Structure formats: structure tokens, C-alpha cells
Amino acid sequence: MAAPHARICKGCWQQLRLPVPLRGPASVPFRVFGIRPSRMNPNICTICELMFTRIRGGRTISVDVSVLFADLRGYTTLSQLLPFDAVSSLLDVFYDECAEAIWEHDGLLNKTLGDAVMAIFNFPIEKPDHAEQALRAAREIQRRCGVRFKSLLADHPELSRSELGVGIGIDCGSVTFGEFGRSHRDLTAIGTVVNTAARAQAATAAGQILVTQSIRDRIGAGWISGEGRAYDLKGFENPVTLYPA
Amino acid sequence: MAAPHARICKGCWQQLRLPVPLRGPASVPFRVFGIRPSRMNPNICTICELMFTRIRGGRTISVDVSVLFADLRGYTTLSQLLPFDAVSSLLDVFYDECAEAIWEHDGLLNKTLGDAVMAIFNFPIEKPDHAEQALRAAREIQRRCGVRFKSLLADHPELSRSELGVGIGIDCGSVTFGEFGRSHRDLTAIGTVVNTAARAQAATAAGQILVTQSIRDRIGAGWISGEGRAYDLKGFENPVTLYPA
Numbered sequence: 001m002a003a004p005h006a007r008i009c010k011g012c013w014q015q016l017r018l019p020v021p022l023r024g025p026a027s028v029p030f031r032v033f034g035i036r037p038s039r040m041n042p043n044i045c046t047i048c049e050l051m052f053t054r055i056r057g058g059r060t061i062s063v064d065v066s067v068l069f070a071d072l073r074g075y076t077t078l079s080q081l082l083p084f085d086a087v088s089s090l091l092d093v094f095y096d097e098c099a100e101a102i103w104e105h106d107g108l109l110n111k112t113l114g115d116a117v118m119a120i121f122n123f124p125i126e127k128p129d130h131a132e133q134a135l136r137a138a139r140e141i142q143r144r145c146g147v148r149f150k151s152l153l154a155d156h157p158e159l160s161r162s163e164l165g166v167g168i169g170i171d172c173g174s175v176t177f178g179e180f181g182r183s184h185r186d187l188t189a190i191g192t193v194v195n196t197a198a199r200a201q202a203a204t205a206a207g208q209i210l211v212t213q214s215i216r217d218r219i220g221a222g223w224i225s226g227e228g229r230a231y232d233l234k235g236f237e238n239p240v241t242l243y244p245a
Numbered sequence: 246m247a248a249p250h251a252r253i254c255k256g257c258w259q260q261l262r263l264p265v266p267l268r269g270p271a272s273v274p275f276r277v278f279g280i281r282p283s284r285m286n287p288n289i290c291t292i293c294e295l296m297f298t299r300i301r302g303g304r305t306i307s308v309d310v311s312v313l314f315a316d317l318r319g320y321t322t323l324s325q326l327l328p329f330d331a332v333s334s335l336l337d338v339f340y341d342e343c344a345e346a347i348w349e350h351d352g353l354l355n356k357t358l359g360d361a362v363m364a365i366f367n368f369p370i371e372k373p374d375h376a377e378q379a380l381r382a383a384r385e386i387q388r389r390c391g392v393r394f395k396s397l398l399a400d401h402p403e404l405s406r407s408e409l410g411v412g413i414g415i416d417c418g419s420v421t422f423g424e425f426g427r428s429h430r431d432l433t434a435i436g437t438v439v440n441t442a443a444r445a446q447a448a449t450a451a452g453q454i455l456v457t458q459s460i461r462d463r464i465g466a467g468w469i470s471g472e473g474r475a476y477d478l479k480g481f482e483n484p485v486t487l488y489p490a
């Protein structure tokens with residue numbers, strides 16, 4: 001069951017000690033000015049999302065976060081085999097289950113592009129144990145999508161031999177968070193951590209989660225018992241050790 | 246030089262015959278209600294972007310469009326070699342030059358994710374010659390980024406041997422445009438055309454544009470004089486013919 005939503009913006013409260021009402025009668029005057037729950041996380045507001053530069057007094061800041069990439073394996077193939085409505089509802093299911101799992105762990109669903117999702121943990125909602133939160137969210141995505149895809153495949157026996165599952169990569173460390181581009185302003189994070197998480201995701205099989213050494217160091221080996229393996233990731237000169245989690 | 250921006254929303258006008266002021270004194274009352282130029286295209290408004298379902302009376306529609314994917318080659322490698330500010334300004338340059346080129350041709354800069362950009366031509370601003378507009382935008386992106394990257398590389402002689410360039414893929418045909426996901430609503434297009442454009446982009450070398458047979462058929466071989474070649478694209482059972490353009 002989804003957690004009840006916050007009544008004031010968690011981001012504005014933690015970052016600025018500003019109580020911005022998100023729900024109930026107090027939120028009405030705010031809504032007139034376009035301040036409402038963000039699409040990226042229903043517990044933060046559009047001030048966090050759209051007025052970053054104005055409020056932080058600069059375009060970017062350096063923050064310690066965990067970054068998660070999830071990708072729907074088999075999507076390109078399936079979208080050629082399935083009737084149109086089924087592809088559309090497959091994507092609905094994937095986005096929704098990812099969103100719920102990410103929000104349960106106070107993450108920001110920063111980006112979706114086709115069959116890929118990018119989430120950030122520890123900003124603007126602070127979570128000192130963000131690496132653990134990101135891994136919990138990843139396992140929740142796998143669990144939720146596993147259930148939903150099973151029933152989808154049962155409705156389409158012609159897909160029995162197709163691959164359908166989620167691949168997830170996670171890394172943590174310092175990134176630059178802020179607005180990039182001047183004519184098309186875009187709120188996101190950049191840095192090697194983001195690239196590593198994306199490439200780790202690309203290395204997964206359907207149903208798998210791969211995390212970096214930094215994630216394992218923070219969470220502890222008890223949580224991540226799999227053996228590490230060196231992977232050659234595109235754009236990285238040296239092999240990167242990843243752990244199934 | 247950038248074209249002057251429209252005074253009323255081109256999307257609302259073409260789709261609904263509704264004159265929504267974007268600039269000047271008439272736009273002030275609209276801005277109070279959060280109706281302002283969209284980040285996806287400064288000549289359309291946030292009604293086009295945020296209230297799609299309410300206005301169209303349904304979550305998705307089927308439209309004939311061209312889809313363009315552009316990707317910054319060498320970004321992962323460069324972001325490990327360059328000082329932080331340089332990576333940030335590299336991304337600023339890439340997003341801004343893509344945005345200007347796409348908007349000049351009335352496209353929608355629908356998505357950015359890391360070093361990738363996705364644009365849609367012919368919706369919500371109608372362009373019967375959208376395939377040609379998309380190709381013109383692609384060539385403009387290459388021209389603009391070529392100039393900017395040359396000066397960036399001149400400032401960083403240590404990068405002389407690095408790859409830095411844009412790869413672009415374009416396809417056209419029918420897609421489903423609308424809102425996907427229910428808890429995290431997301432306005433985008435889905436369909437085989439989107440997947441083909443993304444995979445065509447992945448097949449390009451730095452500085453290259455690859456287009457599909459559908460694009461070539463619409464624009465005519467005069468514009469696209471290169472020889473077609475069959476490519477094995479991920480997720481596609483049969484090879485796909487792509488033309489350098």
C-alpha cells in the first residue's frame with residue numbers, strides 16, 4: 001500500500017525551513033501561482049523543481065547522492081509484437097511501479113526516456129542512508145514489476161518465449177545537481193556517478209540489479225552477498241567492479 | 246540568429262483555435278495561473294504540455310510525426326577527463342544548440358537524459374513537411390555543435406585525441422502521443438518509430454546523421470544522396486536499412 005502523502009513540501013522544509021502546503025485548503029492560494037506537488041515526487045513541490053536556480057542562488061550545487069537507472073528489457077522487441085494498447089499499458093505499469101517504489105524511499109524520479117527511468121536519492125529530500133534506500137527501491141521495483149509482468153504475460157501466451165524484465169544499476173557519490181542548458185533549462189544531476197549507474201544498468205540481465213563498489217562499501221557486504229565481477233563499461237578506460245544485489 | 250518568438254501559443258491555435266498569449270501584457274493574467282511558454286518549445290504553452298489529457302478528452306492520440314534522437318559521443322569518457330565546469334558547460338552547449346535548432350524547425354524538445362535528446366516534429370505544431378524539418382534541424386545541430394566543440398577542444402589541448410561529436414538518428418511515421426504512467430504522468434510519444442530513431446542514433450558515428458527508408462521516401466533521394474546500408478539494430482529481428490544524410 002502506498003504511504004500517505006506529505007501535507008507540506010519535504011524539500012522546501014529540509015532545504016529552506018519553508019512550510020509550503022501541498023494538500024488541503026491551505027494549498028489553494030499556492031496552486032493559483034502554479035505551486036503544486038511535483039511530478040518527480042508528490043512530497044516535494046514545483047518550487048523545488050522549477051525555481052532551483054533562483055532559490056539556491058546558483059545554477060548547480062555539489063551533493064552526495066545515489067543514482068538509480070532502471071530499464072525495461074525486451075521493450076523494443078515486445079512493442080513490435082504486442083497490440084498497441086498493450087504496449088501503452090506495459091509502459092504505464094513500468095512507470096507507475098518505478099514511481100511508487102522510488103517515492104516510498106523518498107527518491108526523485110528525475111527522468112523517463114522511453115523504457116528507461118533515472119532516479120536520485122538524497123536530494124532535495126535528505127536521506128543519510130540513501131545508498132540503502134536506493135537498493136531497497138530497486139528491489140521493490142523488481143518485486144512489483146515481477147508480479148505485474150507475470151499477469152501481463154499470462155494474458156498474451158504468444159509472448160511466452162520473449163524476454164520481459166527490468167535491469168537496474170546503482171552507484172553513489174558526489175554529483176553536480178542543478179539546471180543545465182540556458183534556452184531549454186533542465187533540472188538533473190551530472191557526473192561520473194550518473195554515467196556509471198547508467199552503464200551498470202546496461203550491463204544487467206533482465207531481473208538483475210548491479211551495484212558498484214561504492215554502494216557495497218556504504219551498505220555493507222551483509223546486504224550484498226554476491227561475488228563482484230569486473231565489467232568493461234562503454235566510455236570507461238578501466239574495468240569497473242559490479243556486484244549483483 | 247534565433248527567430249523571434251511567437252506572441253500566441255502555436256499549439257493551442259492550431260489544435261484548438263484558442264489564442265493563448267505567451268508574451269507581452271496580455272500574458273500576465275495567464276501567467277498567474279501557471280500558463281507560460283513551455284520548456285519544450287517557447288512557441289507553445291504549458292496548456293499543450295500539462296493539460297493534454299483534459300483538452301484532448303483522452304490520454305493518447307495517434308499522430309504522424311518525425312522523431313529525432315541526438316547523442317553526444319564521447320561524453321562518458323570526456324566527463325572523466327575534463328574539469329567539472331567544462332563538463333557542465335559542454336552539456337549546456339549541447340542542450341542549447343539542440344534546442345535552438347529544433348525550435349527553429351517547430352519541433353518539440355520532448356526529452357533530455359544525460360547526453361541524449363529526443364525531439365518530435367509535427368505535434369503540437371503542425372508541419373506537413375515534418376520529415377524535411379527534422380533533417381534540417383539535424384543538420385543545424387551538427388553545424389552548430391561543430392563550431393562550438395571546435396572552440397572547446399582548442400581550449401583543452403589534452404583532449405585532442407578524444408572523440409567529441411553528435412550522432413543523430415531520424416525516423417517518421419505513426420506514433421502514439423500522450424500521457425503515460427498514472428502516478429508519474431509523462432508526456433511523450435511511443436511506438437516503433439521512436440525505437441527505430443533511437444536505435445539508428447545508436448548506430449551512428451560522431452558527426453553522422455542516419456535516417457530510415459521512410460524519411461528518404463518522404464523527402465526524396467535528392468536530399469539524401471548517400472548509399473543505404475542494412476544495420477542489425479538491437480531489438481529488431483530483421484536488418485533495418487539506414488541512409489547517411
